[in-house]
Amino acid sequence: MTQTFGSAAEMIAALQPEDPVHCLRPRAARTAAAAFVTGFPGTVMYAVKCNPDRRLLRALVDGGVRHFDTASLPEIEAVNDLVIDDLSNGQAEPVCHFMHPVKSRRAIGQAYHRYGVRSFVLDHPDELAKVMEATGRAPDLDLFVRMATPRKQAVCDLGGKFGVDGAEFVELLRRCRPLARRLGIAFHVGSQCLSPSAYARSIALAGQGAGAAGVPVDLLDVGGGFPVRYQGVTPPDWSDYFSVIDAARRDHGFTAADLYCEPGRALVADAMSIVARVELRRGDALHINDGVYGGLSEFRFEGIHLPVRRHRLGGAPDGAELMPFRLFGPTCDPVDSMPGPHWLPADVAEGDYIEIGQTGAYSTCCRTGFNGFYSDRFVFLRDAPFHGIELPASELREIAAA
Ligand SMILES: Cc1ncc(COP(=O)(O)O)c(C=O)c1O
Numbered sequence: 001m002t003q004t005f006g007s008a009a010e011m012i013a014a015l016q017p018e019d020p021v022h023c024l025r026p027r028a029a030r031t032a033a034a035a036f037v038t039g040f041p042g043t044v045m046y047a048v049k050c051n052p053d054r055r056l057l058r059a060l061v062d063g064g065v066r067h068f069d070t071a072s073l074p075e076i077e078a079v080n081d082l083v084i085d086d087l088s089n090g091q092a093e094p095v096c097h098f099m100h101p102v103k104s105r106r107a108i109g110q111a112y113h114r115y116g117v118r119s120f121v122l123d124h125p126d127e128l129a130k131v132m133e134a135t136g137r138a139p140d141l142d143l144f145v146r147m148a149t150p151r152k153q154a155v156c157d158l159g160g161k162f163g164v165d166g167a168e169f170v171e172l173l174r175r176c177r178p179l180a181r182r183l184g185i186a187f188h189v190g191s192q193c194l195s196p197s198a199y200a201r202s203i204a205l206a207g208q209g210a211g212a213a214g215v216p217v218d219l220l221d222v223g224g225g226f227p228v229r230y231q232g233v234t235p236p237d238w239s240d241y242f243s244v245i246d247a248a249r250r251d252h253g254f255t256a257a258d259l260y261c262e263p264g265r266a267l268v269a270d271a272m273s274i275v276a277r278v279e280l281r282r283g284d285a286l287h288i289n290d291g292v293y294g295g296l297s298e299f300r301f302e303g304i305h306l307p308v309r310r311h312r313l314g315g316a317p318d319g320a321e322l323m324p325f326r327l328f329g330p331t332c333d334p335v336d337s338m339p340g341p342h343w344l345p346a347d348v349a350e351g352d353y354i355e356i357g358q359t360g361a362y363s364t365c366c367r368t369g370f371n372g373f374y375s376d377r378f379v380f381l382r383d384a385p386f387h388g389i390e391l392p393a394s395e396l397r398e399i400a401a402a
Pocket residue numbers: 047050069099158188190191192223224225226262263264265266361
């Protein structure tokens with residue numbers, strides 16, 4: 001049973017936690033999901049890999065999400081479990097799409113035969129052969145060809161591993177067409193994409209490929225990548241992305257295609273924070289009990305500035321001056337450092353707690369037990385998501401430049 005508190009400060013006072021605590025704010029996930037479901041001009045699939053926590057999956061369902069981008073059987077099972085819960089509430093059954101371009105034959109077979117999955121993504125002819133064989137050459141498959149996108153269009157570049165382009169892309173579309181009930185094209189511009197035009201460029205490439213292949217395309221999946229507002233970074237509104245995508249699909253021959261997106265970060269980043277404790281202060285360096293091998297792996301990415309604030313048992317003095325700190329995680333690896341700058345009260349000390357906000361994306365799911373540090377403690381908080389404290393413009397510029 002997950003305990004509920006009014007705020008992180010209330011939780012700290014009650015639990016005085018020895019280990020990091022993952023704080024869930026499901027309302028934020030529900031609100032973001034509702035904004036996508038009503039604003040995106042197509043179907044929203046949540047990218048489960050971003051945060052498979054069942055409490056958040058349920059919040060996304062409450063916000064109207066019914067489709068899920070799943071990458072493995074455990075993710076499909078997690079969504080499948082929701083079906084049982086949600087059917088008892090009289091809601092519609094969630095739909096899984098298997099959107100990992102490389103799958104084992106067993107996973108494909110079980111997804112199709114046991115869990116009723118009908119859409120599969122692929123980027124190689126051998127994967128197409130696997131999908132056909134493992135499903136018994138099923139006649140009701142939606143086959144998405146994963147297209148490569150131009151590199152470096154987002155804070156987290158996902159290119160270089162999956163996706164085909166050029167003649168290979170055209171040939172794969174042609175091969176899939178007669179085997180697919182519905183043929184689709186999928187791509188991913190990279191995570192935390194700050195420019196809506198990146199989607200328009202990729203939709204144009206998809207249109208060129210479909211034109212060269214000379215085959216009708218029924219489905220267009222523009223992937224994830226929709227950004228979150230982090231400290232010092234104000235991306236365009238999601239509505240700008242939606243209208244650029246809608247215009248580009250009309251301009252490039254996809255007016256009749258069913259449109260999908262696969263947001264992860266945008267739906268859940270704000271729905272969590274982590275509360276860690278300061279174990280040692282060494283000048284401007286704070287050693288805390290969570291780090292990049294735990295719930296804070298997103299600190300590895302330049303351009304993702306997770307906000308921090310201090311909590312002190314019994315209350316901290318008001319109005320303390322802020323100064324920049326470096327944070328270090330608990331493991332012995334020097335990689336386990338989060339240089340910041342992180343603006344915290346100058347008098348921060350051992351025993352203080354640091355709340356790191358916007359950890360809902362790629363945080364809890366990336367935890368390891370390296371060096372024996374692993375926390376599985378979760379609470380619900382009722383307060384508003386923690387987006388950051390008000391910092392002077394000069395400090396925000398320094399954060400954005402770091
Ligand atoms: C295929 C696919 N879809 C969707 C996502 C979610 O992306 P984001 O969290 O940037 O929205 C990812 C992230 O890696 C992905 O690989």
